[in-house]
Amino acid sequence: MSSIPKVSIIMATYNRAHFIVETLQSIQNQTFEDWECLIIDDGGNDNTKEKIIPILQNDHRFRFVKRSDNYKKGLPGCRNYGLDLAKGDCVIFFDDDDIVHPQNLEISFFELTKGDVSFCRYIREVFRGDFNYNFDYSKDYDSFYIDKNDVEKILKNELPINSCAVLWKKECFKNNRFEEHLMYAEEWELYSRIISLGFVGISIEKCLFFGRKHLKSNTGEFYSNNPIRRESKKNAILLIIQNLERQKLLSDSLLRYFIQTSLSFKEYQLFDKIINNLEISKTSKIKWRLFYFVLPFRLILYRVYKKKSRN
Missing domain, CATH: 1.20.960 (Mitochondrial Import Receptor Subunit Tom20; Chain A)
Structure with a gap:
């Protein structure tokens, strides 16, 4: 890896010792190797750090830091802190309980080099329980462009843009950050705002990320009528x-x-x-x-x- 990585992965974590090692291993298995991964701890009290110490010691592309008190507790504050620490010209947000396709960074970064686009959106699928590691390594897929004319489809979820399903050029966040008081739908608000400002991206019809479904996720809590998530x-x-x-x-x-x-x-x-x-x-x-x-x-x-x- 170069001294300045091409891609900065930003991962907020909070009490996910039972999932995070598998997630970090899926990042280590990327075919594209020029990245850094900033693991932002949001004040958890389990043994997450102890679990990942072997990975931190053996792979210096990973960095574990505590969220600064200058940022509000929660996922948006951690991600904003990560944006301020990120060295790469491209950034991507991964959650601490999911699985990343090995070609995720290779394919999405390649798409950003092909034309005058500021982000690459791809397909995200969900799973429950144990993950099936039978990946599709094909590089044949359809694609189309996304611009502010697509904001309506994005907001209506006719064109879903999930938090972990986009590689962004960091320039998109120069004047746009996560609203730190939001505890749910923060990426829905921010991503639609960025695109509404005129940033153009490409969408590829290939699944490159797998989200783990469980009741303790923010989405799971929202659909369980958690009042904090609903108000957000x-x-x-x-x-x-x-x-x-x-x-x-x-x-x-x-x-x-x-x-x-x-x-x-x-x-x-x-x-x-x-x-x-x-x-x-x-x-x-x-x-x-x-x-x-x-x-x-x-x-x-x-x-x-x-x-x-x-x-």
């Missing part, structure tokens, strides 16, 4: 709408999507917060309030229609 999703939605308005990208279709989503966040009065913060006319606000009022009935009718059509 609400806050992320409000930040996204503010940014879309600034960039003149808030379409009626997107607004309709977020208003429909707000039905699931009634305890936070999300709909009222969305409408009250919009820079629209009183007439438009009345229109959207009417839409919100009749929306539950429309959804009931839609479900009845779908059920009948299946029969």
Whole structure:
């Protein structure tokens, strides 16, 4: 590895001694070797460091550091700290409980060298339990470009951009960082914001990352109705709408999507917060309030229609 690595891997960790060794070994198995891996400890109290000491001692591309108190506790703060420590011109965020395809960095870095693009997005699959190491090593895949015209598809999850499924040129983060008060959906907010600013990337139709599904993950906690994760999703939605308005990208279709989503966040009065913060006319606000009022009935009718059509 050169004194200045081409890629900086940023990994936040918190009490993952039972998973992290397998994750780090999958990073060691990369066919692309010019990287550093910054493991940012978020104040865990298990034996994570003791578990990985053999790896730290034998492979100096890994570096284990405690999160600085200048950054808020949590995943976003750890990642922002990692961005400030990173030496590489490209950065990627890996979680501490997943498995990385051996060709991940080789293929995604190669894509960044081919044209004037700022990020490479690839496919991420999920697994439960033990991982099957039967990798597909093919280099034949389709690709397409992503730009700000795709923000709507990204936000609606029609074009998912997961936290660990993108290699970025570090320039994307020069004026863009994770919102440290967010404890869920922080990458959804940041990545859509970056792309809305005009950064163009390439998406390749090849799976290069495997996310482990378990209840203790942030996503698992969100779908278990953890109030911290739910409130963070609400806050992320409000930040996204503010940014879309600034960039003149808030379409009626997107607004309709977020208003429909707000039905699931009634305890936070999300709909009222969305409408009250919009820079629209009183007439438009009345229109959207009417839409919100009749929306539950429309959804009931839609479900009845779908059920009948299946029969």
